[in-house]
Amino acid sequence: MTFSLSDSELNDRLDRLPVLAGRERVVEDLVGGLTNRNVKITTADGVYVARCSGSDSELLAIDRDDEYANSRAAERAGVGAPVVDYRPDLGILLIGYLDGVTLTAADFARDGVIARAAMACRTLHGGPRFRNDFDMFARQQAYLRIVDQHGFRLPDGYLDLADQFAAIRAALDRPGLVTVPCNNDLLAANFVDDGEKIWLIDYEYSGNNDPCFELGNIWRDNGLSLDQLEALVTAYFGRTTRHQLARARLQGTVSQYGWTLWGCIQNGSSALDFDFWEWAMQRYDNAVEEFRGRDFTRLLDDAGATGRERGVTS
Structure with missing residues (x-):
């Protein structure tokens, strides 16, 4: 079980997110992520992190809908990154980049x-x-x-x-x-x-x-x-x-x-x-x-x- 996403596949998926569609961007891989590919995305309008996952995490009992909902709750609590978009069909949770x-x-x-x-x-x-x-x-x-x-x-x-x-x-x-x-x-x-x-x-x-x-x-x-x-x-x-x-x-x-x-x-x-x-x-x-x-x-x-x-x- 692993998750592999090519650069071309990644960019195709990013283009389908309204906040990123048609915008010039710089994409950098972030270290870590044993069940995801995590990338930092820099645009003229903002900096984001895309948490990209596949459909192969069932053995580890990861529920991506729970992850999204709880990320929103953590944002409301004032301790989580802002949640920008969630596209389970693309396997992407897009959050704001925390400058730290x-x-x-x-x-x-x-x-x-x-x-x-x-x-x-x-x-x-x-x-x-x-x-x-x-x-x-x-x-x-x-x-x-x-x-x-x-x-x-x-x-x-x-x-x-x-x-x-x-x-x-x-x-x-x-x-x-x-x-x-x-x-x-x-x-x-x-x-x-x-x-x-x-x-x-x-x-x-x-x-x-x-x-x-x-x-x-x-x-x-x-x-x-x-x-x-x-x-x-x-x-x-x-x-x-x-x-x-x-x-x-x-x-x-x-x-x-x-x-x-x-x-x-x-x-x-x-x-x-x-x-x-x-x-x-x-x-x-x-x-x-x-x-x-x-x-x-x-x-x-x-x-x-x-x-x-x-x-x-x-």
Whole structure:
């Protein structure tokens, strides 16, 4: 599974968008995009980004209509790029170009970045609800069925950790938990810093979710330290309790165990020149480290301690 779009095909599709039709333009490929071809388009009237996708993302459970609707909601929240056009028949979502720099994992160590990233998340989470829900426990099961049906390779011992994964699910289960609109895939490159605020981009995997999943996923996908996770949780909630910190940390493990299967599916189906197996194993190793950590049981206890919100230092 991969998406290939020639320059001539791309330009033909761009010509069918009213805002670009008949206009001189400069088209530049943007780095990244393992399920899209993303291009920057500069015209005399404006600068845009076209997210170009094919019809081959069903194995990864990407719903392009959800992506469009949620991108619009993120724009209304004030943290997403403006949505200019959406043409599912052409496989194009056209958004405004954000004039800023994409973060790297190392940037989270710079003064103020974690606080501004947390503010961006709070802004998104406080905005209009998304069109769909996102539950990594359900997504992991769906991915696992796909891996099994297609005979894709799994890391050794992956299934042996099912009981620990189920234990996290039980610990995180809270009656009446309020979900919020989450991006769910905030790799560093999906943060755009314009010098004054941080914007959030790429809503392929967005959906209403536990905000602690967002925080935990940021921690693990960007290789942050536990101290940085605590700083992120504190900046987001205004204070940190052991309950909140444990939920974020366990949700980070949930994300890694689930995204491992995303990499396994891509490893078995994509023709892209990218080492998806190494990508999957990095997530798997992150999950194993937490599953087998000496404080795993304590985290389960703290995550379920809804009636006794203890401070981090207590």
